Amino acid sequence: MLHDVAIVGAGPVGATLALVLADGDLDVVVLDARPAGESLRGDRSLALSHGARLILERIGVWAPLAAVAGAATPIVEIDVSQAGGFGAATLAAADEGLPALGYVVSYRVLQRALDDALARRGLPVRHGVSVSGVTATPACARVDCADTTALPLLARLAAIADGSGAAVEGLVRHRHDYRQVALVARVWRANPHRGRAYERFTPQGPVALLPEGDHYSLVWTATPERAQALLEASDAAFLATLAAHFGTRTGGFTRVADRRSFPLALEFARQPSALRCVALGNAAQTLHPVAGQGFNVGLRDAYELGQVILDTPRDALGDRPMLERYVRGRRADRFGGVAFTHGLVTIFGNDVPLARWPRGLALTLLDVLPPARRLFTRAMLFGLH
Numbered sequence: 340m341l342h343d344v345a346i347v348g349a350g351p352v353g354a355t356l357a358l359v360l361a362d363g364d365l366d367v368v369v370l371d372a373r374p375a376g377e378s379l380r381g382d383r384s385l386a387l388s389h390g391a392r393l394i395l396e397r398i399g400v401w402a403p404l405a406a407v408a409g410a411a412t413p414i415v416e417i418d419v420s421q422a423g424g425f426g427a428a429t430l431a432a433a434d435e436g437l438p439a440l441g442y443v444v445s446y447r448v449l450q451r452a453l454d455d456a457l458a459r460r461g462l463p464v465r466h467g468v469s470v471s472g473v474t475a476t477p478a479c480a481r482v483d484c485a486d487t488t489a490l491p492l493l494a495r496l497a498a499i500a501d502g503s504g505a506a507v508e509g510l511v512r513h514r515h516d517y518r519q520v521a522l523v524a525r526v527w528r529a530n531p532h533r534g535r536a537y538e539r540f541t542p543q544g545p546v547a548l549l550p551e552g553d554h555y556s557l558v559w560t561a562t563p564e565r566a567q568a569l570l571e572a573s574d575a576a577f578l579a580t581l582a583a584h585f586g587t588r589t590g591g592f593t594r595v596a597d598r599r600s601f602p603l604a605l606e607f608a609r610q611p612s613a614l615r616c617v618a619l620g621n622a623a624q625t626l627h628p629v630a631g632q633g634f635n636v637g638l639r640d641a642y643e644l645g646q647v648i649l650d651t652p653r654d655a656l657g658d659r660p661m662l663e664r665y666v667r668g669r670r671a672d673r674f675g676g677v678a679f680t681h682g683l684v685t686i687f688g689n690d691v692p693l694a695r696w697p698r699g700l701a702l703t704l705l706d707v708l709p710p711a712r713r714l715f716t717r718a719m720l721f722g723l724h
């Protein structure tokens with residue numbers, strides 16, 4: 340049997356694509372290695388832009404998500420600063436006439452809302468199916484799996500949202516190792532956060548504090564050695580070091596929990612399509628978490644791919660012109676997301692004292708020039724098109 344679309348991976352990105360396609364009259368099959376009811380990355384917090392909220396609204400997921408108490412914490416202001424130099428900027432939702440610049444949501448809660456929406460729309464996910472390889476002929480894609488008799492499965496188009504793109508033949512991903520790790524944790528302060536996020540650039544790398552529920556979600560970039568020392572430090576020593584890092588901008592940290600770390604690398608498929616296949620979300624690009632762009636770019640991949648598929652006649656699904664149309668449409672936003680994130684890490688996250696002055700100037704200009712601030716904020720909210 341030839342399906343129209345096979346979606347490999349029903350994480351946040353693959354599930355979003357499936358929900359966009361629910362509006363069409365297509366034969367869509369969705370596969371995921373995780374067991375039903377479980378989420379892959381239960382402990383992760385995701386930074387969602389206002390634009391991402393609009394996508395979740397369109398696929399009917401935002402309302403049930405927002406109805407879960409504490410599931411989506413609004414970010415109403417972002418305070419951007421650098422350690423050891425002048426210059427700071429504040430981005431505010433009020434300046435954009437929006438209720439929030441973005442939201443911090445739990446990966447697990449978002450995944451549950453997406454899974455529920457898929458079930459409501461009659462699009463069941465085949466759980467527990469681990470795809471081992473995706474190959475293709477000019478006529479169709481073939482999805483193989485090691486441990487089920489239900490496969491191989493044939494489809495006009497295979498959309499790969501498995502978070503790595505590992506199984507796709509012909510997909511080339513470039514990798515840049517930052518030789519740094521992200522230390523993540525939950526931290527509490529004596530004063531309520533009032534929806535204010537902090538992004539601080541330090542010579543060792545950026546540090547972000549995102550408001551989430553009654554605490555902050557911390558993402559702290561550091562060398563592997565320093566991160567290890569911070570992981571092993573006592574709670575009191577860790578909080579004191581964090582407070583020193585933020586200087587007078589914040590402080591008063593009272594508690595830390597769930598410290599862990601992961602290595603940081605940029606992985607990017609310049610050409611996210613191969614014969615009859617297209618990669619999206621983390622399978623197409625894995626970005627440094629500095630500006631919270633990764634998930635938002637992935638969500639826009641899913642939405643735009645869904646629109647292209649819905650606008651394509653069934654017989655033309657997965658053919659080269661259709662894939663090229665999608666890839667061309669996403670180029671500016673994907674490359675922009677990489678350049679923006681990578682630029683922030685390399686320009687703002689270095690230890691060269693001479694760079695502090697231009698950095699300070701850039702931050703001051705951002706703060707005092709409303710058009711520059713507006714441009715920057717809109718890129719954060721909606722991406723680059």
Ligand SMILES: Cc1cc2nc3c(=O)[nH]c(=O)nc-3n(C[C@H](O)[C@H](O)[C@H](O)COP(=O)(O)OP(=O)(O)OC[C@H]3O[C@@H](n4cnc5c(N)ncnc54)[C@H](O)[C@@H]3O)c2cc1C
Nearest residue numbers: 348350351352371372385386469470501502620621633634
């Ligand atoms: C280490 C790390 C930390 C991050 N931290 C943050 C953060 O703090 N904030 C933030 O906003 N973003 C963060 N991100 C980015 C964020 O996690 C991603 O943008 C988001 O998870 C992308 O969703 P996705 O659906 O593309 O992939 P994933 O979330 O990885 O989902 C992939 C899905 O595919 C399934 N799957 C995988 N392999 C197979 C297979 N072979 N066969 C079938 N199914 C398969 C999995 O079970 C899963 O359900 C982080 C990313 C990484 C890698």
